[in-house]
Amino acid sequence: MEKILKTVCPINNDDIDADITSHDTFEKGFPHMAFKRMRDDDPCAWVDEKDGGKGFWAVTRYNDIREVNGLPKIFSSAQGIRLEEQSKEEFEARKTFQETDPPIHTRQRMMFHRGFTRKLVSTYEPLIREICNDILNDAVDLSEVDATKEIAKKLPMRMLGRVVGTPDEDAEWLVSRGDAMIANSDPDFTDHVIDKVDTDEYRFLPFRSPAGKEIYDYGEKQKKLRENHNMGDVMSMLLQPDKQGDKLSDLEFKNFFALMVAAGNDTTRYTMASSMHALANNPYIFDYLKSAPDDAPIWLSATEEFIRWASPTMHFRRTATEDYKLHNKKIKEGDKVAIWFTSGNYDERKFSNPFSFDLERENNQHIAFGQGGPHTCLGMWLARLEVRVAMQELLKRVLKIEQIGPEKYLRSNFIRGIKNLPVRLTSA
Amino acid sequence: MALVKYILEDNSEVTIEAHVGQNLMQIAIENDVEGIEGACGGSCMCATCHVKVESVNGVELEERSELELEVLEMEIDEVATNSRLGCQIEINKEIESITVRIESIQSI
Numbered sequence: 001m002e003k004i005l006k007t008v009c010p011i012n013n014d015d016i017d018a019d020i021t022s023h024d025t026f027e028k029g030f031p032h033m034a035f036k037r038m039r040d041d042d043p044c045a046w047v048d049e050k051d052g053g054k055g056f057w058a059v060t061r062y063n064d065i066r067e068v069n070g071l072p073k074i075f076s077s078a079q080g081i082r083l084e085e086q087s088k089e090e091f092e093a094r095k096t097f098q099e100t101d102p103p104i105h106t107r108q109r110m111m112f113h114r115g116f117t118r119k120l121v122s123t124y125e126p127l128i129r130e131i132c133n134d135i136l137n138d139a140v141d142l143s144e145v146d147a148t149k150e151i152a153k154k155l156p157m158r159m160l161g162r163v164v165g166t167p168d169e170d171a172e173w174l175v176s177r178g179d180a181m182i183a184n185s186d187p188d189f190t191d192h193v194i195d196k197v198d199t200d201e202y203r204f205l206p207f208r209s210p211a212g213k214e215i216y217d218y219g220e221k222q223k224k225l226r227e228n229h230n231m232g233d234v235m236s237m238l239l240q241p242d243k244q245g246d247k248l249s250d251l252e253f254k255n256f257f258a259l260m261v262a263a264g265n266d267t268t269r270y271t272m273a274s275s276m277h278a279l280a281n282n283p284y285i286f287d288y289l290k291s292a293p294d295d296a297p298i299w300l301s302a303t304e305e306f307i308r309w310a311s312p313t314m315h316f317r318r319t320a321t322e323d324y325k326l327h328n329k330k331i332k333e334g335d336k337v338a339i340w341f342t343s344g345n346y347d348e349r350k351f352s353n354p355f356s357f358d359l360e361r362e363n364n365q366h367i368a369f370g371q372g373g374p375h376t377c378l379g380m381w382l383a384r385l386e387v388r389v390a391m392q393e394l395l396k397r398v399l400k401i402e403q404i405g406p407e408k409y410l411r412s413n414f415i416r417g418i419k420n421l422p423v424r425l426t427s428a
Numbered sequence: 429m430a431l432v433k434y435i436l437e438d439n440s441e442v443t444i445e446a447h448v449g450q451n452l453m454q455i456a457i458e459n460d461v462e463g464i465e466g467a468c469g470g471s472c473m474c475a476t477c478h479v480k481v482e483s484v485n486g487v488e489l490e491e492r493s494e495l496e497l498e499v500l501e502m503e504i505d506e507v508a509t510n511s512r513l514g515c516q517i518e519i520n521k522e523i524e525s526i527t528v529r530i531e532s533i534q535s536i
Contacts, residue, residue, distance in 0.1 A: 066457075070469040102471060106495070109473060117502045118475070122536055243498070300535045363462045372457075374471035384536050 010281075011355075012409075020058065020340075020413065021049050021083070023185040023195060027411040030314075032355070035060055035343040044327040047338075051195060053085050056317065056336035057329065060343040062350035062367065064326060068318060068339050069373030072101045075318035075337055077375060082414060083317050083338060084208075093204040096255045102374055111242050112256060112378055115164070115234035121381040124163060128386060131158045132393035140397045140427045144404065147280075147421040151394070152272035156265045159386050164260065165233025166222065174218070174261050180211035182262040186411040188419060206258040219257030220250075260379075267312040268383050270410070270417025271368075272390055274310035278357055279391070280401040280423055285359060290395045302359050303388040308366035309357055311342035313377075314416050316370060341367050342416060400426040431525040434461050435482070437532055448521055452514035452528060453477035463532035470515035472496055475503035477514035479528035487522035503533065 012029030016037050019025050038045050043061045059068055068075045078101045080086055091099070097108035114120075132155065139150045157171040157178070166174060183189035184199075184207050192199050192209060205212030222235060230236045238256075241247045248256070279286045292298050315338045324331045331337060345366045346354040369377035377383065394401075405422035432455055433443045446455045456464035456477070465476035472495050481489065489512075492500070496516050500507045514528070 066469070072471075106471065106473065110495075110498070113473065114502065118533055118536055119503055119505060363460060365457070365460075365465065369467065371465060371467040371469070371476075373469040374473060376467040376469070376474060380467065381536050388536075 019050075021047060021051070021053075023411045023413050026314075026413055026416060027186075027409050029409050030342060030416055032346060035340065035346070039343060039347055039349075042327075044329045044331070046329070049083065053083060054336065056083060056338050057326075057331055059326070059337060059339045060347075062344040062347040065339045065341065065344040065367060066372035067326075068337060069367075069370065069375075072105075072318075072374055074321055074324055076101050076321050077105070077316075077318060079319040081316045081318075081375075083315075083336065087203075090203045090208075093251075094206055094255065096252075096259045098259065098375060105374055107244075107246070108252070109374070109378070111246065111248060112238060114242070115237050116378050116382060118381040121385055124159075124382070125385060125389060127162055128159050128389045129393060131155065131162065132390055134158075136390075136393055136397050140425050142425075143427075144422070144424050147276045147401075147423045147425075148269065148273040148418055149420070151390075152269045152276065152421075155272065155390055156268040156386060157261075160260070160264045160382070163234055163382070165226075165231055165235045170218075174215075175265055177211040177215050177218075178261040178265045181207035181209045181215070181258065182266050182415060183410060183412060184209050185413070186419070188411075206255060207262065212258055215258045215261055216254045219254045222257070223250075223253055264379055264382075266415055266417065267377075268379075268386050270312040270415065271307055271310040271383065271387050273418040273421050274312075275306040275387060275391055276394070276401065276423065277403070277407060277418055277421055278306070278309060279395075280403040280421075282357065285357065286395070286401065288359065289391070294392050298359060299388055299392065301361060301364065303384055303391075304364040304366065305358060305361050306387055306391070307368045307384070308345045308351075308361075308364060310416075311345045311366070311368045312416050313368070313370065314342045314414060315340045316375070341370060397428055398425045399428050400424075402426075430486075430519045430523045432519070433525070433527040434464075434479075435527065435529040436461070437463055437530060446519045448519050451516070451518045452479060452526075454515070455519075456514060456530075461530070463530040464514060465532075466515065468515075472499060472513060472516055475499055475513060475533055478504060478531045478533055479512055479514045479517075480508055480531055481510045481512055481517070482527040482529055484523065484526045486524035487520070489517060492516070504531075 011032050013031045014033045016033045018031035018034040038060045045058045047058050048055045135154045157175045161171050179189040184194045187193050199208045202208050202210050226236045318337045320331050320335045322333050369380040402424045404424050407418045408420040410417045410419045432446045444459050453466040457466045467476040468474040
């Protein structure tokens with residue numbers, strides 16, 4: 001039988017003129033056709049914002065995204081990385097190293113980087129398999145499950161918690177608080193939907209969310225536990241002075257903890273959900289991977305393709321520090337520029353047959369982790385490892401995955417994800 | 429202009445004529461050379477452009493900076509004396525040719 005290792009991406013939202021600022025747009029699925037039109041006709045497009053924002057340039061082609069991302073002096077992160085307009089006070093209260101530029105960024109990031117290097121992360125594989133064991137055995141027993149809720153949502157925080165040093169029993173609560181922050185535009189995850197209710201009183205908290213306060217308090221408690229006691233986990237490591245003798249300030253630690261709980265969870269979750277969606281709908285891919293041993297090279301290319309396919313962080317914003325010309329458009333100093341990684345990962349100019357899921361895609365230089373600039377994802381090695389191990393362990397336990405109802409998408413113009421994926425698992 | 433030869437993991441070779449001012453990571457990305465991810469865009473923070481310098485003609489390369497060495501030690505299992513981050517080697521007027529072996533760390 002011929003190997004069929006490719007499949008075509010389902011286009012749920014084919015609105016060619018979709019409003020890419022609207023959270024509602026993305027609830028219908030990623031508007032691939034609208035982004036394709038922008039890549040083809042207007043790759044550096046001015047987009048007005050209806051929520052009082054001053055508008056932004058949308059950069060949608062792969063090479064242009066890498067160009068902007070690779071010029072942090074001209075396209076700064078130090079005035080915000082999301083489209084939201086912030087006062088200086090709000091910005092200062094909530095900022096993490098993500099909202100800084102080199103050389104300040106380099107120093108701060110290196111403090112955190114110690115806990116997430118490829119060398120260190122590669123030692124976590126047995127631990128991650130063990131966590132998969134508990135969660136997947138429970139899910140497979142249920143037979144009919146929401147695969148996002150019962151698998152993809154549970155694994156990343158349990159994994160992250162073990163690595164950074166939070167107790168297993170807190171994982172579910174941390175996930176719910178993380179969701180309330182980063183999914184602050186989806187009523188399934190928060191009562192304080194950012195574009196529906198007044199969130200002004202929370203403006204100094206991470207993601208303008210009351211959950212930010214709960215996470216701050218929790219982070220502070222964890223820090224206290226480690227003040228005079230090295231618990232041998234990543235949090236203890238981060239609280240030690242670095243080689244230069246610098247230590248994280250209280251606010252730096254709290255904001256990083258909030259960022260880790262929010263961003264460290266949902267992006268990996270939605271990558272796993274998207275991967276399971278691909279496996280459920282493409283039996284050939286399922287069968288091929290199921291027969292591949294854990295150390296087969298196909299797993300490495302498959303993992304990169306799972307990540308490109310999911311591209312959960314749709315964009316980040318930069319702010320121009322000087323005038324800059326791109327595709328004959330004059331980006332002015334002070335303008336907001338959004339680089340749309342998801343669009344770049346489906347750019348026909350870079351990827352052959354980008355709407356095909358290709359298990360054997362060669363030299364897959366996707367930018368799902370924001371590659372090409374100093375802010376590339378700190379957790380990318382952990383994410384890669386988690387996605388690969390979770391899919392390997394899932395396939396060992398099932399003979400078949402069938403989707404038994406329509407998937408539902410997150411209501412967010414920032415994070416892309418399948419928030420509900422009803423499936424039937426036939427256990428092996 | 430300098431000749432940059434990349435030796436890939438399968439021992440095949442790619443030679444590129446590079447301009448002054450470009451670094452070895454940028455040259456590899458622009459020319460789709462396999463095994464160089466350049467995740468941090470040349471900020472000396474990720475080691476996904478790790479190479480081993482086999483030879484240089486024209487001039488001796490500058491020593492590794494403290495940050496470059498710190499990143500190599502954090503990310504690479506065994507740092508060799510010729511281990512470098514491609515993003516930290518910039519083509520200048522003196523370099524006539526350089527040969528590097530790609531030591532990819534994209535996989536985990």
